[in-house]
Amino acid sequence: MTITAPAEPQTATDATGLPAWFSHDRFGMFIHWGLYALPARHEWVKNRERITDADYQKYFDHFDPDLFDATDWARRARAAGMKYVVLTTKHHEGFALWDSKLTDYKSTATRFGRDIVREFVDAVRAEGLRVGFYHSLIDWHHPDFTIDGVHPRRDDGAEAIAALNEGRDMARYRDYLHGQVSELLTDYGKIDYLFYDFSYRDNDHEDIWGGKGRDDWGSSELLELTRRLQPGIIVNDRLDLPGDIVTPEQYQPDKPMEVDGVQVPWEACQTLNGSWGYDRDNLNLKSVDLLVRMLVDGVSNNGNMLLNIGPTGRGEFDGVSRQTLDGIGEWMRRHDRSVYGAGPAAFQAPAGTVYTQRGDRLYLHLFTWPFEHVHLPDLAGRVAYAQLLHDASEIHYREIPPGTRAQNTGLGGQPAGTLTLTLPIVRPDVAVPVVEIFLKDA
Numbered sequence: 001m002t003i004t005a006p007a008e009p010q011t012a013t014d015a016t017g018l019p020a021w022f023s024h025d026r027f028g029m030f031i032h033w034g035l036y037a038l039p040a041r042h043e044w045v046k047n048r049e050r051i052t053d054a055d056y057q058k059y060f061d062h063f064d065p066d067l068f069d070a071t072d073w074a075r076r077a078r079a080a081g082m083k084y085v086v087l088t089t090k091h092h093e094g095f096a097l098w099d100s101k102l103t104d105y106k107s108t109a110t111r112f113g114r115d116i117v118r119e120f121v122d123a124v125r126a127e128g129l130r131v132g133f134y135h136s137l138i139d140w141h142h143p144d145f146t147i148d149g150v151h152p153r154r155d156d157g158a159e160a161i162a163a164l165n166e167g168r169d170m171a172r173y174r175d176y177l178h179g180q181v182s183e184l185l186t187d188y189g190k191i192d193y194l195f196y197d198f199s200y201r202d203n204d205h206e207d208i209w210g211g212k213g214r215d216d217w218g219s220s221e222l223l224e225l226t227r228r229l230q231p232g233i234i235v236n237d238r239l240d241l242p243g244d245i246v247t248p249e250q251y252q253p254d255k256p257m258e259v260d261g262v263q264v265p266w267e268a269c270q271t272l273n274g275s276w277g278y279d280r281d282n283l284n285l286k287s288v289d290l291l292v293r294m295l296v297d298g299v300s301n302n303g304n305m306l307l308n309i310g311p312t313g314r315g316e317f318d319g320v321s322r323q324t325l326d327g328i329g330e331w332m333r334r335h336d337r338s339v340y341g342a343g344p345a346a347f348q349a350p351a352g353t354v355y356t357q358r359g360d361r362l363y364l365h366l367f368t369w370p371f372e373h374v375h376l377p378d379l380a381g382r383v384a385y386a387q388l389l390h391d392a393s394e395i396h397y398r399e400i401p402p403g404t405r406a407q408n409t410g411l412g413g414q415p416a417g418t419l420t421l422t423l424p425i426v427r428p429d430v431a432v433p434v435v436e437i438f439l440k441d442a
């Protein structure tokens, strides 16, 4: 029997009133796992291929992830520098990864027989990481969930759909949804984060049979329930109500995000290959250095990154995911000072670079490697020391007096206030080189 810690309120908050860990930690792991790992061709496979419940049943019958080891998942997340892990407790297919009392469509009723959420929560906590749940508002398996424009049965024809919808009752589905969320937020100790997914009431592309939103989910009550059961939990913005954070998906905001002109905490969720669930033949892979650039670019715009892994049907991270996480971890091991507790800088970064800042430390991320010199506006007179972050090797800098002409080997032509760094010719062999700049005052 596992003993889980009681829910307790978290007190430290950041400038926006959110629990402080979120904007400090910056980097989390998303895990999309469910029956769709078996077809291994995207977590929306049931929808995309319009698969019936009867035909989807074979994945339930063959779900037996014998290599599942939550401790291995959690350790890999920690080694990659991630500070929180968010697991799909249920995705749109409706399959529950825990021992829900409200359904038999759950992991404990498969031949595998284990409560995956329980093992996940315990392992993630044991590694000292924060625990997050993703929970799908959508359910393509529940008999009361009405057929709409994104349902696998959407193309069955008006008559068949009307017949299918006859007797379906979203009020009963709402009870089920709220009941399952209650289980998850009551029986697994402290949960730090909840990613509800998603509302599509006004979705132009799904207007044939309509969409669903806050009234269908009972969003106000669900949000109230969530906060009551888990004081201090961070909730996303997909209930068709404003949440604590904004969640851009598979794109990078190019500036701090705002709602009605006010900056808001945000987190970009990103995939390794465009798919969330394990997608065997999808090789559209992001490289380690691209992912690191995305992470620091987000931090420079005051955002977090939630990077997804889709474990296989055997229950483990596939080879590419492991290598990618290892590569990110190798970078984070030496460079995490530019990420944790850091945010946008008070200075304008030169072209091809991105700054993050934490107090008196300014981090210059060099996305391209220039020949020997990089000119930093407005930093003249303000720097006490500079070094390459990965090896703490000194970086020389100087101010070229304004008005100096460039001639022969002499640099010049820089505006007043410019500080010029001298970099080694050879680019350091790290995913993204970083210069750590110690400011005299901040």
Ligand code: GLC
Binding pocket: 032, 043, 044, 197, 198, 249, 269, 276
């Ligand atoms: C979506 C998709 C989905 C994925 C998610 C992650 O809206 O429906 O499959 O789980 O976003 O953000």
